[in-house]
Amino acid sequence: MLQPVVFDHHRFVIDGHPRVLMCASLFPFRVPRAQWRQRLEAVKCLGYHAVDVYIPWNYHETAPGVWDFEGQHDIEAFLHMTHETGLYALVRPGPYICSEWDGGAIPAWIATDEMIDVRQNDPAFLKAVGEWYDKIMPIIARQQYRGAEAADGGPVIMVQVDNELDFFACRDPQGYIGALAEMMRAHGVNVPLISCAGQGDMLRACGGADGVAPAVNLYPGDNDVDVDEQVRYYRHASDAYDVPLVVTETNRWHRTLRRLVGNGARFIGPFLQVSGWDFDYGTSVNNWGRVEAYMTHDYDFGGVIDPAGQERPDCDDARRLCAIIDALGERLATAELADDRLSDVRVAASDGSDLAELGELDESATGVAVGALNLGGGGKLLTLTNVSEVTVPLRIGAHTAANQAAEASEVSDSILPDLMLPAGAGVMVPVDLPLGDGLVLHATSGELIALDESAHTLTLAAPTMVPGAIWAAFTAADDSTLAGKSLPVTHADADLQSCSGDGFLLVQGERGTATIGEGAAAWRVVFQQSERLVTPSCAPQTSLRAISAAANEPRWIPRCEVAAHDALPLEDWGVYSGTGRYRAKADLSDALGVVLHDAADTVSLRYGDMVSDWQACGGVDLWMPFNRPVTGDAGELTVTARIWGHSNFDDTRLDSLKLDAKRGIRGAMAIERKLDIGSGWLVGYGQADEAADGAAERELRKAGLVIGNNPTPRCGFGSRSTTVWPHTLTYTRTLSMGSASAACLHIKHGQTRCEVRVNGQPIGIITPLKPTLWLGNVADGSELAITVSRMWGEEAGRISLLLGHELTGWTCESQGLPELRMAGEHADYAPATMPLTVPGGKGVWLRVPEASIRQSEHAQNTVARFEGDGLQLTAFTNEHCLGRVVLGGLPGTVFAGGRGDLFLIPQGEGDLLLYVESTRSAGGVLHGVLLGGPIDR
Structure with missing residues (x-):
């Protein structure tokens, strides 16, 4: 029997007819189920032909071995609804999807398992993926497109294998992609399989695996003259693979999308054309910021359909482009x-x-x-x-x-x-x-x-x-x-x-x-003449200055509690989202501060009456000096670590940006002395007995950088002047620990890469992104060696040795979203007025009545905005956690992916409960809540 969907050389053929298709990203996990059909109809109204649907593994496997395909998670119902609307679907079930989603959709208990090598041709990983495919592939197979006259089937015309593998250091792309494709085919998937190149490397993206066609993601500058040549380049590349040019992701502006169609693309999927919202969970951290970025819960890059499902002005050009495609039909295809x-x-x-x-x-x-x-x-x-x-x-x-x-x-x-x-x-x-x-x-x-x-x-x-x-x-x-x-x-x-x-x-x-x-x-x-969009009027905005509030400090409802000698990452005790609290008995009355070991994502300290500001930390060692003497009831240090999300990318510059990175802390060190060790270093080539370093030394000598050893030069850290760039030199000294048993290094304003060894053993790396390094327990008289790599004379920075002792005897407990919601549901609310001040280290519950929300409702949603500073707000309705909004920012990160300053409240979900926490030691203030109006203002 002839397949209804095939790649015929450079043609995309459906039901025997070549087609050019426009595809809009629409993710059902980012749209309330009650609004799925409205979004699908909005895409159809644009003239688009298909939707691109990510299916996140960790959205359906909610805990190890616990699966959810009901209600909001019913992906088969969404695909059936897509078919009813008259749209095709490209489905992308991973295992990795990226999509700025928690862990790129790989469950945290898989990604952080040290026995599993994620996104590799690794039997342990493929076994875990096989369990996911056993659940999702039968659904996809049932929902495959079977032809215009078929009585069964669904909208699925293509399935993507993994996602953007050319961004990742996969050692065997052919074996990995081939194994995934084989599992898909074994489950009855017979529509075309594709694998997209995130940065243009088609071969590494698909691995050359049999039966998997390369696709490409293109994100050119909208105002580049070169866009047409870029598209033509990849059209020729697709011709060489004997497949049509499938552009799985690209820019959203339809002026640019015309250029893709006009240069031979057969399938065009602008990302993200239908904006959404990360309800309940799903946010991630990635490398979009100066150091790292926290992805906002509102997922909106300016697509033609806003997060509330309303059209934006570019919809005129969307309809026009689709009309041109349909008018030319097979001539264009x-x-x-x-x-x-x-x-x-x-x-x-x-x-x-x-x-x-x-x-x-x-x-x-x-x-x-x-x-x-x-x-x-x-x-x-x-x-x-x-x-x-x-x-x-x-x-x-x-x-x-x-x-x-x-x-x-x-x-x-x-x-x-x-x-x-x-x-x-x-x-x-x-x-x-x-x-x-x-x-x-x-x-x-x-x-x-x-x-x-x-x-x-x-x-x-x-x-x-x-x-x-x-x-x-x-x-x-x-x-x-x-x-x-x-x-x-x-x-x-x-x-x-x-x-x-x-x-x-x-x-x-x-x-x-x-x-x-x-x-x-x-x-x-x-x-x-062109028909222009008439934007519907929005409900009036309501400014709330008086709402219900829980007057007493909310009680902490833990999910689980463990005791350990050492502090453990949250994932090591089965915590994959939410908040962890670490407690250790400690006398810090004479301490200068604390270094947290491998801290992520957001951390804060409490000791006695001392409360720190919240600090975003990328999974590295964090030096948190005390800004004043500690008074009050002391004797116990509390470290609160909050998971914003696991990385959806893989970037080794920060530990928390690795796909396998864990959250929480691995320990803490009380710092009693801080020594300036900027002088007294011996300088040389370092580990000349190692082949790589020996080769580097020979190259430096050849270039004219010569260092004598009679005597070995003694100088300040990073202070040796030379005319040879780049170069690598090693600075060594003996450590004097005194009464301290443990140490950390800290380099302020450093701009170089520093590889650190103690007694010849590698310890770690200090970079501008990781200025502090945990040395741990160090014996007095140990040799410290730092190899400094400089490209063109960067500042080595001011180096200090932080001396103290490690804290032990930890008690750890966690709280997830269900426990936090429970605390809000049982809070004793009373009328409160604005402005509302929240002291440092404290939180308060607020309740916005459903009646107020309904007064400002428009298009099945109400927009909620906030005026304030120094606060994090976590929002709940009867159905969802709407996400988190941070007023005033957080040191150490930026927010990306959406505005990050509003919540979208779906229709008919009851009161809005807000947990408002101070992010600063000095406290925060909420001046008011604004309900209603459009997403864009």
Whole structure:
């Protein structure tokens, strides 16, 4: 039986017909189930043909061996609804999806298991993936597209294997991707399998695995002249693999998306076209910030559908692009790249004369980029994009050739007007398009948005970016008819005008209908203007200055408690989300501060009446000096560590950005002395007995960097001057521990990479991102060696030795979202007024009544914003945890992925409960709550 979906060389074929498809990202785990159908219908209303659906493993396996496919988690119901809406689906079940989701969707108990090598051709990892595939693949197989006439099946036309593997150091891509694909096929998945390249390396992304087609993610600069060449490059690369160009992710702006379509992409998936929200959990940390970034719960990159499901202005261009794709149909779906793409376009000079072709003038000089396809059946599609800051007059079509021909030609500049392309505008126009019955659409300034060849009707519309009058030039297909023959035309509207010359018929105007030709061969040509979006009004905003509050400090409801000699990462005692509290008996009355070992994600300290600011920390050692003497009831140190999320990327610059990184802390050291050790170092080449270092030494000597050893030079840390760059030198000294048993190094303002050894044993690395390094228990008289790598004279920084002792005898307890919600549900609320002050280290519950929320509801949601500083707010409804908002920021991180300053409250989910915590030792203040209004303001 023929498959209903196949890749036929460079064509994407569905039900025997080549297609070009626009696909919008729509993730059901980021949209309340009650709003799924509205989002699907919104995509359909744009004219899009498909949705791209990530399926997160850890969203469905909620705890080891615990699976959830009901309610909000019912992915099969969503796919069924997609099919009912008339949309196709590309599903991406991982195991890794990225998507700025917790751990890239790999469950934390898998990723942090030291016996499992994630995203590798590792039997232990593949066994775990197999258990996930055993659950999800039967659903996908049932929901595969089985043809337009099939009584069963669903919308799935493609399945992606893993995601963006070329970002990751996979040692055996072919074996890994091949193993995943084999498991998919074993479960009955027979639609095309693809594997996308995140940064253009198709081979590493798909591994060359049998039966897996490479796809690519393209994120060019929207204003780059080079976009068209970039797309054509990957179209040729796809041709070499004998598959269509599938662009699984790309920019959202439809001016740019036109350029992908106009240069041969067959499947285009702008990311993220339907914005969403990370309800309940799912946020991650990654490398989008200066050091690291906390991803916000609102997941919005400016897509055409906002998080509340409302259209944004670019929806006009979305509908227009999809209309052009559908009008050209198989002509576009079978198009080939036009090698002479610049020959049909010329720039008009101010005196009205033609300048050279764009290729001769250079696209970067004119600011006009050109895409061109030879359409199936004849003619071309030109995609013209003006990325300059001025209007450029363009001349398209055969009058270029006519001007190059003998002057006997009677075609004049007045017959074919210039196409005036404003700054920033883009258009897609056909050239020499055969219409049948001898008629050719030779050139036009309008965009072809409908074509019915059986009814002899076509519709041309003013480009959405170039409103106003349009023109179209028609010819007869038979060259012999051009000599002195005009095509008859009749107008149904007085707005249109026409003139002819030497076989050309020019029709122009703003709107109306013209009939060209006679009898059964006549064509009906409709001119129309662009339809603009009318944005619906939003519910009025309500400012709340009086709401219910829990007056007493909320009680802590733990999920579990463990006692240990050493502090353990949260994952080591089965905690994968929420908050952990570490307690240790300690006398810190004389301490200068504390160093936390491998701390993540957000930490704070309490000792006696001393409360620290919250600090974001990327899984590294964190020096937290005390800013004042400790008083009050002391004797116990409390460290609170909060999981924001596991990394959705893999970046070794910070430990918490690794896919296998754990959260919490691994220990704490009380610091009693801080020694400046900037002087007294011996400098040399270091480990010359090691092959790599020996080679480096030889290269330095060859370059002229010579260090004698009689005596060995003694100097300050990083102070040796040289004319050789880059270079690597090693500084050594003997440690004097005194009464201390443990130590840390801290380098302030350092800009170099420092590899640290104690008694010849590697300890770790200090970088500008990791200025503190835990040495642990160190014997007096130990040798400290630091190898400093400098590229061009960076500052080595000011180095200090932090001396003290490790704390032991820890008691650890955790609290997850269910326990936190329980505390809010049992709080004793009473009326409260704003401003509300929350002291350092404290929290308070607030309740916003459902009646207030409903007054400002719009489009099944209410937007809640906050005025305040120094606070973190965690929001709950009856159905969901809506996420966290931080007012005033957190040291050590930035927030990315969305605004991070609002909550979206779905319709009908009861009161809003807010847990408001101070993030600063000095306390925080909430001035008010604002309900209602649009997402964008």
